[in-house]
Amino acid sequence: MDNSTLAVKHLTKFFGKKQALSNITFECQKGHIVGLIGANGAGKTTIMKSILSMIKSDGDISINGQTSTFDNHKILSEVGSLIEYPGIYPYMSGRDHLKIFTDDTKDKAQRIQDIITELNLKDYIDKRAKGYSLGMKQKLGIAMALVNDPSLVILDEPMNGLDPKATKDLRELILKKKAAGTTFLISSHILGELQKLAEDLIVIDHGKVIKKTTMASLLENNNHYLTLSTNNDPQTFDILKQANYTICSTDPLKIILPSEKSVENIMELLASNNITVRDLRHIDDDLEDSVLKIIAK
Amino acid sequence: MLNLYHQEMFKLMKKRSTWICTILLVVQNIAFAIIGKSYPRFVPRQLFADDFATISFIIFIMIAASASIISTEFEYNTIKNMVSKSYSRQTILFSKWLAILTYSSVIFFFITLLSYINKVVLYGTDFSLTNKLPGINLPTWQYWLLTVATNFFTMWLLLSAVFLMASMLKKGTTAITLGIVGYFAISVVGRIMFLIINKWDFIKWNPINLMNYPSQLAFPDLEKLTHLNNTEMFAGSAVYMILFMGLGMYLFSKKEV
Ligand SMILES: Nc1ncnc2c1ncn2[C@@H]1O[C@H](COP(=O)(O)OP(=O)(O)OP(=O)(O)O)[C@@H](O)[C@H]1O
Ligand SMILES: [Mg+2]
Numbered sequence: 001m002d003n004s005t006l007a008v009k010h011l012t013k014f015f016g017k018k019q020a021l022s023n024i025t026f027e028c029q030k031g032h033i034v035g036l037i038g039a040n041g042a043g044k045t046t047i048m049k050s051i052l053s054m055i056k057s058d059g060d061i062s063i064n065g066q067t068s069t070f071d072n073h074k075i076l077s078e079v080g081s082l083i084e085y086p087g088i089y090p091y092m093s094g095r096d097h098l099k100i101f102t103d104d105t106k107d108k109a110q111r112i113q114d115i116i117t118e119l120n121l122k123d124y125i126d127k128r129a130k131g132y133s134l135g136m137k138q139k140l141g142i143a144m145a146l147v148n149d150p151s152l153v154i155l156d157e158p159m160n161g162l163d164p165k166a167t168k169d170l171r172e173l174i175l176k177k178k179a180a181g182t183t184f185l186i187s188s189h190i191l192g193e194l195q196k197l198a199e200d201l202i203v204i205d206h207g208k209v210i211k212k213t214t215m216a217s218l219l220e221n222n223n224h225y226l227t228l229s230t231n232n233d234p235q236t237f238d239i240l241k242q243a244n245y246t247i248c249s250t251d252p253l254k255i256i257l258p259s260e261k262s263v264e265n266i267m268e269l270l271a272s273n274n275i276t277v278r279d280l281r282h283i284d285d286d287l288e289d290s291v292l293k294i295i296a297k
Numbered sequence: 298m299l300n301l302y303h304q305e306m307f308k309l310m311k312k313r314s315t316w317i318c319t320i321l322l323v324v325q326n327i328a329f330a331i332i333g334k335s336y337p338r339f340v341p342r343q344l345f346a347d348d349f350a351t352i353s354f355i356i357f358i359m360i361a362a363s364a365s366i367i368s369t370e371f372e373y374n375t376i377k378n379m380v381s382k383s384y385s386r387q388t389i390l391f392s393k394w395l396a397i398l399t400y401s402s403v404i405f406f407f408i409t410l411l412s413y414i415n416k417v418v419l420y421g422t423d424f425s426l427t428n429k430l431p432g433i434n435l436p437t438w439q440y441w442l443l444t445v446a447t448n449f450f451t452m453w454l455l456l457s458a459v460f461l462m463a464s465m466l467k468k469g470t471t472a473i474t475l476g477i478v479g480y481f482a483i484s485v486v487g488r489i490m491f492l493i494i495n496k497w498d499f500i501k502w503n504p505i506n507l508m509n510y511p512s513q514l515a516f517p518d519l520e521k522l523t524h525l526n527n528t529e530m531f532a533g534s535a536v537y538m539i540l541f542m543g544l545g546m547y548l549f550s551k552k553e554v
Contacts, residue, residue: 052381055553071550077383087375092311100304101378144378 005030005152005183006051011059013046013207020046021057021207028152028183028200033174035198035215036187037291043207044187045084048154051185052081063152077103080150082158086141090130094121094140097129101144115143118173120166134161142170146177153177155186159193171196195219195287203294211294215287222285224257229279230270239273240266257282298388301379305366305396318358319404326351326408330415334423342424346441348412352448353480355408359401359452360476363459366393367549368469376554386550390464394542397456401449409445433515440515447511454507454534455479457541464549483508491522501525507534 004027011024021043028034036044050057053073061068066075088097098112105111116125119139124132129140138161145153159167174184174197188194194201201218203211225248230236233253241247245266246256257263263282270277309315329349333341344350367390370376379389416426426438433440455476462472482505494501501524510530513519520526525533 049554052377054377054380056551071385073385074383076381079381081381083377083381085374087370087373087378089308089311089369089373089375091313092308096307096311100307104300 003030004028005064006185007060007062008047008051009060009062011047011050011057011061013043013050013055013057019207021050024059024204024207024209026202026209026212028185030151030183031178031181032200033178033184033186033198034200034202035194036185036202036204037191037194038187038204039295042204044204045156046207047204048081048083048156048185048187051154052076052079052083054083078150079152079154080145080148081154081156082141082145083154083156085160086137086144088129088132088137088140091128093128094125094132094136094143097140097144098125098147102147111147111149115147118169119143120169135163135166138162139166139170146173149177150182152183152185155184157188158186159188159190167193191287191291203291205295210297218290219285219287222290224285225254225283226257226263226266227252227254227279227281227283228266228277229253231276231278235273236270236275239269239275243269254283298392301384301388301392302395305392306399309362309366309396309400315362315400322351322354322358322404322408323411325349325354326411327415330412330419334419341420342430342437345412345416345420345424346430346437346444348408348445349415351408351412352445355401355404356448356452356455356480357477358404359397359456360459360480361473362400363397363456364463364469364472364476366397367460367463368467368472371467371554372469380554386552387546390460390546390549394460401452401456405445405449409442434517443514444511447514450531451508451510451534454504454538454541457538457545458504461541461545461548464545464552479505480508494522494524498524502533504534504537507537510534 013021
């Protein structure tokens, strides 16, 4: 058996006649954080629901080497999840929720206490969930997904409704669990956030996997830009054009940097033409730009 | 399995409505016992044998509890937490049945005990439990316990249908309404139904007719209208229960969330 915590093969799903997923195949390696990206309606939630046997679909799903199906999914005891929005009983307190969803082990109370501390829930954990705000419910849902220390965690838009502090707490918690060997499959529209977390990426469009890559190699292929402001922009434009630089815009003057070394070359070139550089900025494409490019193809 | 059953019981106990309904049943039971004492034309003995009319109220509450134990999971979106664990859908539904079975048994037992206490405290020697009720060929205590037991049994015929409807429909209120309508169906369509049964005998096997079981035990003459003896009543109800529960289980096990 290979080292994958989750292996999805040929996953296909129809809602009536409408095909939501077609032949989705991917793997999540143990201890990796895998980002699932795609436009609204691309099929991210549907993939996650299929893995969690919430919906019936065709294809093979195996978790820690064990097959899981809609009718037989014992292995899901090793999976924690939060799909779309959290399911919460309004008449119970947050602590009651954690109590009923935490496996009955010796350190049950300790694990509940730990997750309360880690996600900073203590102020309201003993109040009835009826009065919780969106973000409070979201944090409780995440706590329920993580409290059993599952080997695989599936989170659908986990940052939904979280404030910056809570987002940071969650990011740190995810990274901590990852370091301890937990595997994550996370979908998010907040690509900046995913960029800080995920190392592997799966891009979905119209129910198909259109790219499987790592964060590093995706960002590596990104363009780097330089914006310039000088005492004579039109003349700079001509000089750079003659030197065969690709110019993206003229106001402000923006060019593509072919390599890191070229900043030096440009400075020398401009100095020799008696042009004074007033401002100089280095800009990188981020994950968002890369993803938009992939989807636009 | 046991774990899920504990979860269901825990949730039931955490619901305020569980406790409010229980208190209301106690208040109703005592109030009717007092009224029966003050207005003897209510036939205290008959009233006592029906647990001071509390049985009907328990049935309403159990209809609501059965429908909502399923439908609230969908309303609160919590069904996702349950099915995305190792439990099969069958186990989930089964533990819900067990929870309602526990709840209804405890309430029936408790209210029957309370009725006995009311009888002793309020009525003392007004009537004896060993005497027979007019027109009924059983000692009062036997008739009383038989009424409670058959009502409990027939209630489960109704509840199995409510469970089935709750698995089919997403809205709990619809299942509750249909359950309560079903409970009153005998009194509404009873007459017409008996006429139809006279014409086409096989209609006697419809579940509404089977709900006459408790009344027929008290008034054996009813058999002339229902065309079913007590054993047939019992067996017919059991078959419907298994059918409804089985179908409900089948539908629930296919459910996507
Ligand atoms: N229960 C359903 N019945 C019918 N169609 C559905 C159902 N659930 C999802 N779909 C369809 O399947 C497709 C994928 O939906 P899905 O919810 O997986 O998208 P998503 O990638 O999670 O989108 P978002 O970013 O908006 O959450 C959509 O076209 C949607 O219309
Ligand atoms: Mg989604």
